[in-house]
Amino acid sequence: MRPANDFARPVRPNGFGRSKMTQAQLAQGKDPLLAVRDVSVVFGGIIALNGVSFDMQQGQILGLIGPNGAGKTTLFNCLSRLYQPSGGDILMEGQSILTRPPHRIAEIGIGRTFQNVALFPNLSVLDNVRVGTHARTNSDIISDSLKLPWVRRGEAELNKRVHEIVSYLDLDDVAHVTVSGLPFGTQKRVELARALAADPKILLLDEPAGGLNHEEVHVLGNLIRRIRDDRNVTVLLVEHHMGLVMSIADHVVALNFGRKLAEGTPAQVQSDPDVIKAYLGSKDQ
């Protein structure tokens, strides 16, 4: 049997390892991996986002925080192309992503998880992760039906990769189990595995701590950091749970009423008077 924690075989070996923080700091001032430029979203007469801009540097964990209705999820949905911004642009490595349909986002290296877990409930853990590789593989229905040699080779390669990721996230024991029968916390790890299967450059996490208890949130925080370090992934964390964001994010962007309220290190944002006011209310109110 394989060891439960198979960290020895990262998919994309990187020499930086634990020194990612310094790499992220070095990257400041270079071209950002992802740039959100002046993005606005209007629904009917409601301005959900109003000229929000920020940069994400390679290797960063960026926390996006804000009270309910601040526009976090709206921004997230713009990044995953479910919403079309009415103004502004989003650039991935200098290229606008706004001309791409939602299903062509994964292929440029943007992976995501969903707020309340959106797995394929009738498929096994392995098959869920296999679907995650869709954007990185090719096939057509005729070759697939005939199981041509190149399809076989592709599947063998894919299986190796999928098993590596399943091991990486401690899912070996449940690999063949249909996901609908798994506990919520495990399903969240399956979703992470599925997102990682496409070897993303950026991982968008939509409220990953939702529905987890205190202990599980702590484990999740370590896991996100570990994924960033081992697999060279930049993380955008949209989160309600302040404890999680403040403990693992390198950089925090705070939104309120669709505008950017503050931006900086967790400590800077936490002590920002506007942010405190937004979360706790001011004395005048």
Next chain:
Amino acid sequence: MSAVDEVVTEAPAVEAVPKRAMTLGYGTSLVMLALFLIVPLLVKNFIVFQLTMLLIYGLAVLALNILTGGSGQFSLGQSAFYAVGAYTSAILMEHAGVNYALTLPIAGVICFAFGFLFGQPALRLSGVYLALATFALATAMPQLLKLGYFEHWTGGVQGLVVTKPDAPFGLPMSQDMWLYYFTLAVTIAIYIFSVNLLRSRSGRAFMAIRDNEIAASAMGVDVALYKTLAFGVSAGITGVAGGLGAIAVQFVAPDSYTITLAISLFLGMVVGGVGWLPGSIVGSAFIIFVPNIAEGISKGLSGAVFGVLLFLVIFLVPHGARQVAIVAQQLVGKLKKN
């Protein structure tokens, strides 16, 4: 880590569900194959004909199973694809003198194109609404076949008579027997292709769409493309079944392909177990033999008896033959342990 421990202790119970959820194991497949090869040698010609129809409807149910069980789209319009396949084969054989075996791939390709194109407008619909749109297709098809414009080719209301092929290479075999083995070969080939397809990247894309469209799209699955492809594949297989059906029955007429046929196929899929490919043959057996059984019980009330039998099946095994297979597998597993 407590979460992981919990999963580990839970795992064996969940594992009891077969891993190859959509197919049979090798042993069972071989037994089934042996049965299909031997049984026709032991029975009368009429039964051989019925077994041929069993395989043909089995193919049509399999096709619907790929669409509904695989990609999660409903269709009550399969009779239309079946009709197009049947007429394509019949017209090619009778008007153009094409060899019967060659007409089948042509029927498949034409129906694939028809299904793929029909899938385009159907993209905007899902669930019951899609079922209604396909229902409209099924009701329109017999009338389209009767149209005066096409009468020269289709034979209008009269339909077309198709010549039954002889066994090739002077094999000492009746026409019915030859057609049975020919149909069996086609069925096995299509079954294997379907299993391959559903276990491949394309098949996983179908199932991902069935389970969660938005998540599938986020994984890079072109939802519109794969939905229409599923329609195309399903229609293509149904077309081949239709072509075989025309050859076996030796006759095509518009009123053989009404909505009743589509509903029968839908019924067959439910009885066989939605999403379980081997169940297609069980479902097909149900729609071919159970009406006869019902007639045997009461001639005047055969429809009502059929209804009661159907109700019993749905009540006792709501997941169809698949459920029976899982229970049987667990029993065998227990016996092996003791």
